[in-house]
Amino acid sequence: MNRTKIKAVLDSPQQNYQACVKGWVRTFRNNQFIALNDGSTINNLQLVVDFNNTPEETLKRITTGACISATGEVIASLGKGQKYELKVSSLEILGDSDAEKYPLQPKKHSLEFLREIAHLRFRTSTFSAVFRVRNTLANAVHQFFQQRGFVWVHTPIITASDAEGAGQMFRVTTLDLNNLPKNEEGAIDYTQDFFGKSTNLTVSGQLEGELAATALGDIYTFGPTFRAENSNTTRHLAEFWMIEPEMAFYDLNDNMNLAEEMLQYVIKEALENCADDIAFLSERLAEEEKQKPQQERSEMNLLEKLKFCTENHFERITYTQAIDILRESNHNKKKKFTYLIDKWGVDLQSEHERYLVEKHFKKPVILTDYPKEIKAFYMRQNEDEKTVRAMDVLFPGIGEIIGGSQREERYSKLLQRMEEMHIPAHEMSWYLDTRRFGSCPHAGFGLGFERLVLFVTGMTNIRDVIPFARTPKNCEF
RNA sequence: UCCCUGAUAGCUCAGCUGGUUAGAGCACAUGACUGUUAAUCAUGGGGUCCUUGGUUCAAGUCCAAGUCGGGGAGCCA
Numbered sequence: 393m394n395r396t397k398i399k400a401v402l403d404s405p406q407q408n409y410q411a412c413v414k415g416w417v418r419t420f421r422n423n424q425f426i427a428l429n430d431g432s433t434i435n436n437l438q439l440v441v442d443f444n445n446t447p448e449e450t451l452k453r454i455t456t457g458a459c460i461s462a463t464g465e466v467i468a469s470l471g472k473g474q475k476y477e478l479k480v481s482s483l484e485i486l487g488d489s490d491a492e493k494y495p496l497q498p499k500k501h502s503l504e505f506l507r508e509i510a511h512l513r514f515r516t517s518t519f520s521a522v523f524r525v526r527n528t529l530a531n532a533v534h535q536f537f538q539q540r541g542f543v544w545v546h547t548p549i550i551t552a553s554d555a556e557g558a559g560q561m562f563r564v565t566t567l568d569l570n571n572l573p574k575n576e577e578g579a580i581d582y583t584q585d586f587f588g589k590s591t592n593l594t595v596s597g598q599l600e601g602e603l604a605a606t607a608l609g610d611i612y613t614f615g616p617t618f619r620a621e622n623s624n625t626t627r628h629l630a631e632f633w634m635i636e637p638e639m640a641f642y643d644l645n646d647n648m649n650l651a652e653e654m655l656q657y658v659i660k661e662a663l664e665n666c667a668d669d670i671a672f673l674s675e676r677l678a679e680e681e682k683q684k685p686q687q688e689r690s691e692m693n694l695l696e697k698l699k700f701c702t703e704n705h706f707e708r709i710t711y712t713q714a715i716d717i718l719r720e721s722n723h724n725k726k727k728k729f730t731y732l733i734d735k736w737g738v739d740l741q742s743e744h745e746r747y748l749v750e751k752h753f754k755k756p757v758i759l760t761d762y763p764k765e766i767k768a769f770y771m772r773q774n775e776d777e778k779t780v781r782a783m784d785v786l787f788p789g790i791g792e793i794i795g796g797s798q799r800e801e802r803y804s805k806l807l808q809r810m811e812e813m814h815i816p817a818h819e820m821s822w823y824l825d826t827r828r829f830g831s832c833p834h835a836g837f838g839l840g841f842e843r844l845v846l847f848v849t850g851m852t853n854i855r856d857v858i859p860f861a862r863t864p865k866n867c868e869f
Numbered sequence: 870u871c872c873c874u875g876a877u878a879g880c881u882c883a884g885c886u887g888g889u890u891a892g893a894g895c896a897c898a899u900g901a902c903u904g905u906u907a908a909u910c911a912u913g914g915g916g917u918c919c920u921u922g923g924u925u926c927a928a929g930u931c932c933a934a935g936u937c938g939g940g941g942a943g944c945c946a
Contacts, residue, residue, distance in 0.1 A: 418907095419906085419907070419908095421904095421905045421906065421907090421908050422902085422903060422904070422905040422906090422908055422909085423902090423903065423905095424903070424904075424905075425904075425905050425906075425908085427906080436906095438905090438906085440904080440905095443903080456896090469904095470904060471904050471905065471906075472904095472906080473905090473906050474906085491896085491897065491898095492879080492896090492897050492898080493879080493897095494879090495879065495880080496880095497879080497880065497895075497896050497897095497907085498895095498896090498907045499880075499881085499895060499896075499907050500880095500881085500907080501880065501881085502880080502881075504938065504939070505880070505881090507938090508938090559944065559945070560944090596946090617946080619944090619945075619946085621944055621945075622870060622944090623870095623943085623944060623945075624870085625940095625941085625942085625943090625944090625945095626939095626940085626941095627945085627946080628944080628945070628946085629946090632946070633946095634946060635946095636946095730942085741942085741943090742941095742942080742943090743942095791945090791946095792945070792946065793946075794946075795945075795946065838946055839946070840945085840946030841946085842946080843946060844946095853939090865936095865937080866937095
């Protein structure tokens, strides 16, 4: 008999038919009730075993974690708590699980403990839900861009350019680290390395994305990105996935519209396609928040928060307006900020971003037109000569989820800015060629995929939304 | 990297101003029960108290260094 997925059994209006299911035992109650999960849905199928006519040896092998195959009739459940159950007529143990050694128990485990057994945490309700949502979001990102005629471009993972200035990079080499070749000056001789030069893992596909956008029009990248920063936070990974759209003929306004539309689209897709998972995660988060003092609990639950985001426009304000709001806030006047806002030009700390998003506007906020001193060289300079056409999308609980800008398309302005910021222009002639030949206004942004998954799943540590997290001092599995 | 904080049974945790044989719930094993929902009841086994060094008659408990975890900050997506 062909195997039926548990999701299909539970979703079907049919009953009183024969079916074969396969999956992993979550718990075995009362010597007759198996809660079986096969990953197709967060919901378990209850199997009812006739223990009087089942060998003692078989019953003993039905343990938490064991993999089994069961055939029988799907009937309306006699007990409460589930619609259907499978009355088992034949049962086979496909893989035993030594109950004494299997680390997962039918009880709540801490996320910290599960992180240490990341190879098994897929088998928990929480993590299977998280990774189904992650999949749906990834798929929705592609759908969104493909529907609009964007071209998915595969930018390189190994790069030779170290001029992007976006933080520490991981070195890529085949040189023998115990016996490094030296040149006449005593420095490492990279001409003997695999690529004949010093190479690193990419920190961003943006610059290559711009090359493609100034020919294909609208493009996006979606791939792994690497930062060797010694960041120990709930929002940073050394290896993460980034989505970077880049659009010819877009200005900052178009850029903001696209960012907002995209976020709302993918959240909606998750709400529609992962309703059970998100309902479970919403409940999980509410339970977790019960431990917190009243003041720190969020006003909306996860489900409400997600719906709110899809139904309301994001607030759009300039850096200058944000500074005014912050400076005039009671929070600032009562000196509750660790870093008080006194003058224009300072970079915003996360406490300020959180205040704007979580206290003042209580919704996602897009901040634009930052002082040029605190932003990257490639952002388009405004007429005021002080600010650049940058945008940061800030989300409650997450902070910056998107960073982007309209790009500086004017060759001389770009070159001047690179000189001021000590970016070696001679190493980036390939990038400057886009401005030298048929330059055009364009814009783009970078979306941290895991931060999006964090927001939609309501998880609070980024290490829990990627299967195998890479962080400083941690590269297990 | 900086600040705060933690590490005791497979898991979650208690263990007071240092003191004799380190506890609980869950898990596991055995038995009972059999329409359960993290099933229930009884009994039982289970410990490198993170590591190293120090103080002391005596250290799970105090001190120092280290390792790893958690929260916050910086960097950013």
